[in-house]
Amino acid sequence: MTANASVDRRSLNRSDNDRSANDLSGRPRPAPDRPASDRSWILPVAVLALGTFAMGTDSFVLAGILPQISLGLHTSAGTAGQVITAFALTYGFAAPFLSAATGRMPRKPLMAVGLGLFVLANLGSAFAPSISVLLAARVAAGLGAALYTPNASAAAAALAGPARRGRALAVILGGLTVGTVFGVPVGTAIGQHVSWRASLVYVAVVGAVALLGLLAVLAAPPLPPVVPMSERLRVFTNRRVIRYVVFMTLASGSSIMVYTYIADVLATTAHVTGAALAVMLLLWGIGGTAGAFGSGWLADRWGADRTLTLAISVLAASLGLLTVADDAVMAGLVMLANGAAAWAVSTPNNHRLITLAPDLPGVVISFNSAGIYLGQALGAGIGGLLLDGGIGARGLCCACVGVAVAAGALQLSETASRGHVSVKM
Known part of the structure; x- marks a missing residue:
């Protein structure tokens, strides 16, 4: 993705008949900006995917430990199930608004803040003394995920370039899916054999490792050109x-x-x-x-x-x-x-x-x-x-x-x- 791409003020009102070869400004899609042999994007994108691995685990592991949460917090299974809804709804509603509000901020520190909030929220979830505190912590975890994941996908696409955009985005999404294959069974087993609180500590640890990797490996991803809030x-x-x-x-x-x-x-x-x-x-x-x-x-x-x-x-x-x-x-x-x-x-x-x-x-x-x-x-x-x-x-x-x-x-x-x-x- 080239840094000089632009979207004019009329672009978002163009006809739906625009062809996919053009972006919203009507200009052709940017040409590949990396040589075919360039693999420098792979490691930083893999590090970003570790963060989505933590979030994929967090999204699905709660379903496996709901009985333990219900028993531990002395609440019904239906009420305990709302911790999943709280995370999903917070993420769904917050992601577009957070992205618009933070568009001018550097990507790396922004993703670090999102991951940091996610880690702290999972630790807060692990030590929640009541269902109300747990719900509040899940809302905070949803905000951290909403701040991190879209920016990780955008950074991966920018680091890989247009010719490899699909593969880079697939790696980020792959972090979520690998989280369901490997992260969720591990987290569920911890919840069943240790405690549900230990499961959430496990998720927080994975998120912390991803945060350290991001700080150590990732260079500052290119920031898109400044676009007015309107x-x-x-x-x-x-x-x-x-x-x-x-x-x-x-x-x-x-x-x-x-x-x-x-x-x-x-x-x-x-x-x-x-x-x-x-x-x-x-x-x-x-x-x-x-x-x-x-x-x-x-x-x-x-x-x-x-x-x-x-x-x-x-x-x-x-x-x-x-x-x-x-x-x-x-x-x-x-x-x-x-x-x-x-x-x-x-x-x-x-x-x-x-x-x-x-x-x-x-x-x-x-x-x-x-x-x-x-x-x-x-x-x-x-x-x-x-x-x-x-x-x-x-x-x-x-x-x-x-x-x-x-x-x-x-x-x-x-x-x-x-x-x-x-x-x-």
Whole structure:
């Protein structure tokens, strides 16, 4: 990404028929600014991904230790579950506004502050004496994550350059997915065999290591050109940006609605429980890791829209197959595909948002992050209401298929309106 890219004051009001080869200013996308052999971006981007690993662990580990939290703080399981909602909603709503408000600040100290707040909030969570204090600490952790993750993605894209943007973004997202594969099982085991408080100390330690790595390894990432606050706020009204965020919210919601209640789903459909359930979750995480990294490779070669069309199609199909996966082998294959598709959406969506507004990468990426976490909060909440209402495990999967199909329809209408992606893969 070149430092002299610019977005004029009329750019965010341009027609939705602008082609993806142009950014919001109507100018061609920047040319690659690094030689093909340059690998200097890999280490700093890997360090940034360690921070998202901590946040991915934090996002999902609480689901595994909710019974311990409920018992330890003498509260109901439903009330304890709100600690997950508090984190997700705070992140979802805060990320775009924090990104706009901090646009002129240097990236490295800003990310350090975000990671530092995240670490302190997890330590506060670990020693919370009551559910109200724990909820407040989770809000603080959400603010730290909202400050760090979008800026880490933007910094990675800038460090790698346009030709490697998809791969760099995939590494950052890969930190989240690897957190679900390796971080969550470790954190859950600590919570079950030591205490839930120890699990959150573990997350804080990983975040602290990421903070030290950031301070030691990362040079100051390039700061985007100064853009007036009015231009930053105008992003909020751009129709294509909003459509991309709505798409992300629907895709994330359809996936997490099933994942949150996957124990009930698989117990009903495939009679999978206990250790077999842990294997299913591991397969989902392995698929997610492959999807996160593979989607970056595909986005660099196929383009973001083709990659998204494939990912959302597989996501909808895999959610539907969960209703008929009546043995462990078939269920395992479906979980592998579902994890891959669920995690293959974010990177290409980030890719096209940056292409849309190259001067405001942190702002537009924060919108994508907001869509992910709002989708998680809404998916988990609505899924619980549907199950309590008697829809059943298969009915829940069908509802998720409907949400994924809605996301796919939005994706196809977007690409068709610009006429640069064929519907046929």
